[in-house]
Amino acid sequence: MSQTSPSHFLIRSPHYRTLLAEGANFIEHRDVVLVDNYGNSAEDEALQAQQLGLVDLTPFARSGYKGKQAIHWAKTQGLNIGASNNQAYLQSNGALVARLSDTEVLILNNIHSEQNQCILLEDEYAKNKPAQCYSVPRNNSSAWFMITGKFSTEMFAKICGIDLRLKSFPNGTIAQTSIARINGIIIRNDMNNTPAFYLIFDSASTDYMWSCLKDAFVEFQGAPVGDSALSKL
Amino acid sequence: MKILNCPLNGPRNISEFICFGEVTDMPNPNELSDEQWADYMWMSNNTAGVVREWWCHAATSYWFIVERNTITDEILKTYPANEIFKERVEF
Numbered sequence: 001m002s003q004t005s006p007s008h009f010l011i012r013s014p015h016y017r018t019l020l021a022e023g024a025n026f027i028e029h030r031d032v033v034l035v036d037n038y039g040n041s042a043e044d045e046a047l048q049a050q051q052l053g054l055v056d057l058t059p060f061a062r063s064g065y066k067g068k069q070a071i072h073w074a075k076t077q078g079l080n081i082g083a084s085n086n087q088a089y090l091q092s093n094g095a096l097v098a099r100l101s102d103t104e105v106l107i108l109n110n111i112h113s114e115q116n117q118c119i120l121l122e123d124e125y126a127k128n129k130p131a132q133c134y135s136v137p138r139n140n141s142s143a144w145f146m147i148t149g150k151f152s153t154e155m156f157a158k159i160c161g162i163d164l165r166l167k168s169f170p171n172g173t174i175a176q177t178s179i180a181r182i183n184g185i186i187i188r189n190d191m192n193n194t195p196a197f198y199l200i201f202d203s204a205s206t207d208y209m210w211s212c213l214k215d216a217f218v219e220f221q222g223a224p225v226g227d228s229a230l231s232k233l
Numbered sequence: 234m235k236i237l238n239c240p241l242n243g244p245r246n247i248s249e250f251i252c253f254g255e256v257t258d259m260p261n262p263n264e265l266s267d268e269q270w271a272d273y274m275w276m277s278n279n280t281a282g283v284v285r286e287w288w289c290h291a292a293t294s295y296w297f298i299v300e301r302n303t304i305t306d307e308i309l310k311t312y313p314a315n316e317i318f319k320e321r322v323e324f
Contacts, residue, residue, distance in 0.1 A: 085241060101241055101295065161246050176242055176293045178249050183292040 009033040013058040014143070015206040022224055029227070032059040037226035045225040046232035050194050052149040052222030054213055055230065057198070058206065061109040061118040062144060064100075064136035065125070073130040074105050077121060081105065086174040088187050093117060096198075098174055098187055106138070106185070108198065112231070143203040146189075147213070148196045148233070151220040156197070158216045160186070166195055180212040191233040239290045240297050240313045253287035255280075256298060256317075262324060283309065 004026040006016040011032040013019060019026075019035055027036035035056060037045055045053070065074060075081055079097050080089050088098045094110030095117035109118050118139075125135055147155065153164045159180040163169065175186045184201035201209055217223065235247035255278055262270055278284075281304055288299045288311070298317065300310040 101293065176290075177245060178292060 004028055004033060006033045011059050011139075013056050013206070014203055015056075015058075015210060018207055018210060019056060019224075024224075024226065027227070029059075034059045035224075035226040036228050038224055042226075042228040042232050045229035048223050049148040049191075049225045049229045049233060050150065052151040052155060052217055052220045053147070053225035053229065054210075054217065054222065055146040055148065055225055055227070056210075057111060057144040057146050058203070060111045060144065061116055062107060062138045062142060062200070063118040063122060064104065064106045064138050065121075065133055066104045066136050067133040068103055069130060069132040070103055070105060070134070071099065073128075073133040074107075074121075077124055079105075079107075086176065088172045088174055088189065090172070091117065096187070096189060098185070100174065100176065100185070104136070106136075106200070108144070108187075111227075138200075141203055142200050143206040143209065145199040145201075145209065145213070146196055147199060148191060148194050148225070149222070150195060151222065152195055152197055155213075155216050155220055155222060156186075158219075159212060162186070164188070164197070180209060180216075182209070184209075191230060194233045237288070237299070237308060238311050239293075239295065240311055241295045242290055242293060245290065245292075249290060249292055251289045251291055252299075253289060253296075256285040256287055259322065259324070287314075 006012040006026050009032065023039045024035040025037050026033050071081055080091055081097055081099055082089055085099055085101050088096050090096055093115045094113045096108040098106040100106055107118050107121060109116055153166060156164045160177060162175045162177050169188055171188050171190050173188050182201055182205050184199055187198040189198055190196050236244045237247050237250055238244050260273055283300060283302050286299045286301055287296060289296045296314055298312050298314055299308055301308050
């Protein structure tokens with residue numbers, strides 16, 4: 001069992017105290033600290049994740065760009081971005097680029113990739129200072145959760161009005177809407193054969209959202225799972 | 234529950250939106266008296282019938298135009314603002 005303490009790291013989830021109270025064991029992962037498990041084996045937590053699991057991905061990198069030329073500039077940086085809004089596009093390095101509108105993209109780094117797509121773009125942005133393209137830093141302002149498992153759509157139906165059933169909401173689809181009465185972004189990004197949804201929202205509401213999801217999870221025996229379970233999916 | 238069709242996000246619960254009032258042409262502030270500018274800023278036409286209004290989808294901060302009948306509260310049409318605002322307004 002890891003004795004890693006999140007308070008020794010600068011990049012950690014803003015509600016790490018709640019996670020500690022849940023029995024989380026933390027692990028160092030490159031420059032961040034994240035939940036490895038909640039006292040169970042990776043295999044057991046992977047089984048849980050296939051039913052209904054909640055993962056805190058907040059320590060991982062994300063960023064965004066907004067403005068009339070934001071999409072054009074992102075494309076010149078080699079990103080593959082299609083023409084449809086509210087659609088996420090997978091990159092060759094595993095990063096996910098969410099086209100939120102004609103004037104905004106959200107970049108989600110691949111949580112297990114060696115390459116940090118967000119830092120690459122931030123460096124280029126600082127060098128080039130492209131016109132009509134404005135950086136939208138999200139590492140500290142947006143929290144990032146993932147809800148996994150076959151009951152995730154039924155769970156979401158309790159807190160969100162959008163039809164997220166798998167047949168109506170294909171992989172890669174985005175909904176920007178109200179979730180548990182706060183604004184957020186839902187992106188479907190399945191983990192192999194396990195349905196999975198990213199949830200991005202205001203980081204000031206991290207504890208609130210966590211408690212809402214835990215409450216909605218009870219009906220389906222859902223539970224938080226650590227990062228180690230994800231590699232078993 | 235009322236549903237409003239956002240041009241960017243599709244049908245959404247009306248509680249996700251904020252109405253920001255009638256669409257009006259902005260006069261040149263350098264050619265107006267203070268009284269005329271205050272009239273533009275603060276006074277509403279309050280038309281009974283079909284009006285064009287600014288609405289914003291709060292979850293995305295997306296502003297768009299709604300054509301609404303203020304007598305029946307029926308929403309006739311929604312569309313992106315760039316359908317009527319083709320150029321940047323300089324002043």
